[in-house]
Amino acid sequence: MTATLVKEASPPAPAQPDGARGRRLRRRGRVIALLFVLPALLLLGALVVYPVLFSVGRSLFDASGNEFVGGENYAEMFRDPTTLKAIRNTAIWVVVAPTLLTGLGLILAVLVEKVRWATAFKLLLFMPMAVSFLAAGIIFRLAYDQDPDKGVLNAAAVTVHDAFKGTSSYPAARARDGAGLTKEADGSYVTGAGVSPGGTAALGLVGVAPKDLPGDAEPAHAAASRTAGADEVRGVVYLDFTPGGGGEPGVVDRRESGLPGMKVEAVRDGRTVASTTTAADGSFRFTGLESGSYAVRLPAANFAPPYEGISWLGPALVTPAIIGAYLWIWTGFAMVLIGAGLSTLPRDALEAARMDGANEWQIFRRITVPLLAPVLTVVFVTLVINVMKVFDLVYIIAPGPVQEDATVLATQMWLVSFGGGNNQGLGSALGVLLLLLVIPAMVFNVRRFRRSQR
Amino acid sequence: MNAVRRGLSSAVVQAFLVVIGLVWMTPLAGLFLSSLRSAEDTAEGGWWTVFTSPGQLSFDNYAALLENTGITQAFWNTVLISVPTTVLVVVVAALAGYAFAWLDFPGREPIFLVVVALLVVPVQIGLLPVAKLFGQLGLFGTIPGVVLFHVAYGLPFAVFLLRNYFAEMPKEMLEAARMDGGSEWRIFTRLVLPVGRPAIASLAIFQFLWVWNDMLVALLFADSSSQPLTVQLQSQIRQFGSNIDVLAPGAFLSLVVPVIVFFAFQRHFVQGVMAGSVK
Numbered sequence: 001m002t003a004t005l006v007k008e009a010s011p012p013a014p015a016q017p018d019g020a021r022g023r024r025l026r027r028r029g030r031v032i033a034l035l036f037v038l039p040a041l042l043l044l045g046a047l048v049v050y051p052v053l054f055s056v057g058r059s060l061f062d063a064s065g066n067e068f069v070g071g072e073n074y075a076e077m078f079r080d081p082t083t084l085k086a087i088r089n090t091a092i093w094v095v096v097a098p099t100l101l102t103g104l105g106l107i108l109a110v111l112v113e114k115v116r117w118a119t120a121f122k123l124l125l126f127m128p129m130a131v132s133f134l135a136a137g138i139i140f141r142l143a144y145d146q147d148p149d150k151g152v153l154n155a156a157a158v159t160v161h162d163a164f165k166g167t168s169s170y171p172a173a174r175a176r177d178g179a180g181l182t183k184e185a186d187g188s189y190v191t192g193a194g195v196s197p198g199g200t201a202a203l204g205l206v207g208v209a210p211k212d213l214p215g216d217a218e219p220a221h222a223a224a225s226r227t228a229g230a231d232e233v234r235g236v237v238y239l240d241f242t243p244g245g246g247g248e249p250g251v252v253d254r255r256e257s258g259l260p261g262m263k264v265e266a267v268r269d270g271r272t273v274a275s276t277t278t279a280a281d282g283s284f285r286f287t288g289l290e291s292g293s294y295a296v297r298l299p300a301a302n303f304a305p306p307y308e309g310i311s312w313l314g315p316a317l318v319t320p321a322i323i324g325a326y327l328w329i330w331t332g333f334a335m336v337l338i339g340a341g342l343s344t345l346p347r348d349a350l351e352a353a354r355m356d357g358a359n360e361w362q363i364f365r366r367i368t369v370p371l372l373a374p375v376l377t378v379v380f381v382t383l384v385i386n387v388m389k390v391f392d393l394v395y396i397i398a399p400g401p402v403q404e405d406a407t408v409l410a411t412q413m414w415l416v417s418f419g420g421g422n423n424q425g426l427g428s429a430l431g432v433l434l435l436l437l438v439i440p441a442m443v444f445n446v447r448r449f450r451r452s453q454r
Numbered sequence: 455m456n457a458v459r460r461g462l463s464s465a466v467v468q469a470f471l472v473v474i475g476l477v478w479m480t481p482l483a484g485l486f487l488s489s490l491r492s493a494e495d496t497a498e499g500g501w502w503t504v505f506t507s508p509g510q511l512s513f514d515n516y517a518a519l520l521e522n523t524g525i526t527q528a529f530w531n532t533v534l535i536s537v538p539t540t541v542l543v544v545v546v547a548a549l550a551g552y553a554f555a556w557l558d559f560p561g562r563e564p565i566f567l568v569v570v571a572l573l574v575v576p577v578q579i580g581l582l583p584v585a586k587l588f589g590q591l592g593l594f595g596t597i598p599g600v601v602l603f604h605v606a607y608g609l610p611f612a613v614f615l616l617r618n619y620f621a622e623m624p625k626e627m628l629e630a631a632r633m634d635g636g637s638e639w640r641i642f643t644r645l646v647l648p649v650g651r652p653a654i655a656s657l658a659i660f661q662f663l664w665v666w667n668d669m670l671v672a673l674l675f676a677d678s679s680s681q682p683l684t685v686q687l688q689s690q691i692r693q694f695g696s697n698i699d700v701l702a703p704g705a706f707l708s709l710v711v712p713v714i715v716f717f718a719f720q721r722h723f724v725q726g727v728m729a730g731s732v733k
Contacts, residue, residue: 026558032638033557040550040609041565047606048572051583058582108474111467123720124475129727130712131482132667134684135705139481141694142488142702149499150698152484328481337728360463389576392669396691413578418674424582431579438574449570 052435059428073429082404083430086412089319093390093408097323097330098383102376104327105334109342110364112335122339126332133329137396140325144312144397154309161307169214169261171305173205176240179250181205187300190267194293197231200224201296202252204240205259213239213257216280220258223283231289235296236282237262258282265297272297313398315405322397322406326390334379341375342368385441388434409434489515489702496698515703525704527679528686531597532708535672535682536665539601543608543661544654550609551616552646556628557638566617572610580607581674588675595677603675604665612657615729619653620646652722659719660726663712683708 062069077083108125112118128136145151148158175181181189181203195201202224220238228234237259238252247253258281266274266286273294274286286294312321345368353363369376391410398406407415409430417427487501490511495503504510519525553559554566584603585594593599623646631641647654669684676685687704690697716723 029557029638030559033553033559036549036553036557036638036642037559037565039546040613043546043602043606044569044572044609046587047584047603048575048580048610049568051580051587052575054583055579108471111471114464114467115471121471121475123717125478126724127482127713127716128478130663130716130723131709132669132684132712134667134669134688135485135709136481138687138691138701138705139485141691142698143481143484150496152480152500152502155500155502328478331478333727336724340728385574389578391578395669396688399694400692410576410578414581414670417582428582431576431582434576435579438576441574442571445573446567446570449567 055428055431055435059425059432062425063423065424069425073426074433076426077429077433080426082407083412083416083426085404086407086409086430089407090388090409092319093323093387094384096320097326097387098380100323100327101330101334101383102338102380104331105338105379106369106372106376108331108335109339110368112339113342122332122336124332126336128329129333131329133392134396136325136329137393140321140328140393141313141397144321146309146311146313148309151309151312153312157309158307161309170205170208170212170259170302172207172209172212173259173303174207175203175205176249179204179240181298184297184300187303189298191296194295195233195235196293197233197289197291198228199233200226200228201233201235203235203237203264203296203298204250204252205237206239206241208239208241208259210243210257214260217257217260218281219254220252220256220282221254223258223279223281224252226283228285229287232285232287233266233289233294233296234283234285235264237264237278237284237298238282262302263299265299267295267297268292313402315402318398318402318406322393325393325397326387330383330386334383337379337382338372338375341372345371381441381444385438388437409437485702485706487511488698489706491515491699493697493699515699516707519700519703519707522700524686525683525700525707528681528683529707531676531680532666532682532684534597535600535604535676536662539604539608539665540658540662542601542605543612544658546605547609547612547616547657548647548650548654549642550613551620551650552642554613554617555620555623569610569613573614575607575610577603577607577671581671585674594675595680597676597680600672600675600680600682603671604668607671608661608664611729612661615657616650616653619650623649655719656722656726656729658726659715659722660729663715663723663727666708666712 058065059073060068060070062072077087112121115121131139142150143152144154146154148154175183175189180192182192183189189203189205191201191203220236224236224238226234236252239257239259240249240252241247242253242255247256258278260278260280260282262278262282262284264276264278264284265272266289274289276284276286278284311317349367349371350363353367358366389410390408391414394406394408394411395403395414403411403415413427413430413434415421416430417424421427484501487504488496490513491501491504492510492512492514495510554562554569580603588594588599588603593602627645627649628641631645636644667684668682669688672682672685673688676682681689683704687701687708690701690704694701
């Protein structure tokens, strides 16, 4: 990008005074020139060039640095499972992140042209570029938190899930052994003895702590003593436990609470013929039943463990999750850069296509994207180079135990060299590998620069 | 008919962009609101509960943060690292950029090609050797050590950018100045630097942000008394969840300076980041 700024930069026409004075002047000019470049060259030589050479050399020695091992560290890199994992994860990063970013940047750059508040939108999306990876890491660590009371993403996931699947009210409830309820394989409870219309059933459960009872729960005693009509089955689902003791198992005692909101089904010959939900006092009623014997079932949904959201930072999703945070930071960059390319497209080509009746999608596919190809390539390559070196985000967002699943080359290099591994031979080899990976970019830069100088 | 369809599609586009904008704002808003809540409230529920009970919000966490000497020292260290680095990079790179563009010395072309090649060298490769070197020089664990490392790794891009910008100056301008008998130093300070101001501004902003936001370099080269805010906060992340009342305001403190710079110098900021992305 900067190279486009470069025009003809011919060396200054050397003034050519004759004789000894001229030579002295020219020597003086060179000395001054060297004084100008010296600070930069010293720093670059001592802190960049020398370290590169040192690392290449160091990578050929073992952990202690005393024994020459040749390519052993490089072979080790592809044997050690964690390092291999780092290489694999870096490959995922390099393929996925730049592709998504370039695609998203392209779509947004094209769409934002169509609204009047384009500048404000670009500013908003570009702003994360100002935020450090550390701050972004903390932001997303918070957003991805497993606890739906902390992490906004899981709060959303749980809300959506419960809206569609419903919540179960009594995950810990169970029946006492021998109390007339049998637990089925799917987790539901069914009454053992059949109930005929006109009969009642009392389904006692335990295992619900009094504080977990819904606030509107009322004692079940009154409802339990009601009699059923000729074509109905009545009953209560109640907590078979008297606070403070004194209750009798299997009997609806005076102070025992109903379990409201419990789904109840009437089952005949294995088919569910009616279903209802218990009232505040735990009572339920099936009406209009044909005569015969029914079983009362409490379906498993009543007892399902609560949905806990998605384990964003678990071993399986941690890399996609961190890539998501990376997208938040870099999408604005891709969009603004592609937008700059978009503004240089020939307007008349687009207008002509529109005149010919091409729709927006055809224009996008056939004209915009092909003309933008060079810009898209620059964006993609730039992102690849940056993604290869990603360190802070992974280091911050992946929780300690998952660090190994999320590791990439840069974090692995750090862990191996300084973070406990303390194998500077292998660490140097990983550093050299990182350098090797960016050498194509290096060659590209040098070539492009030399071309621009011609 | 067509107009209706176009109006509809424009509404869809607007709605889509509004949703994207909201999604992009949510993480920052979440951090900011979290930073205004007490540890007890955070344990009870998420930051979005402030919309129903705004009484949770207070600046107590920030007051506590200012009392926390670890944090204030680290903030000060961040300033002491990023400002000198920015100044040094600009000065050293401007000198070298001018020499590479307009002065004649042996090896000028090949040396500059090496500088171009160094553009993409990852800092990772320098960590270990420079740590050893600084250990011998007594610079390890000091602010000057961190600064020197940043300056060195900022230079390739800085020299590249400024040399290219300076090279575009009209030749006649420099020759006229030389004819008038100005020394190279005088020409540099009176002519080249003022002309190069836009490029220098973009470079300075980019460099400042790069160093302000750095964690990796300081993680290695700074000790507990010279560590910047990023490293200080990073060291507390192990207890994530129990200390959001420190981490959230700390992170916000660390990002508010770059965001102010961003809004104050939008154009230079975007140009600097765009140009710097070749790194």
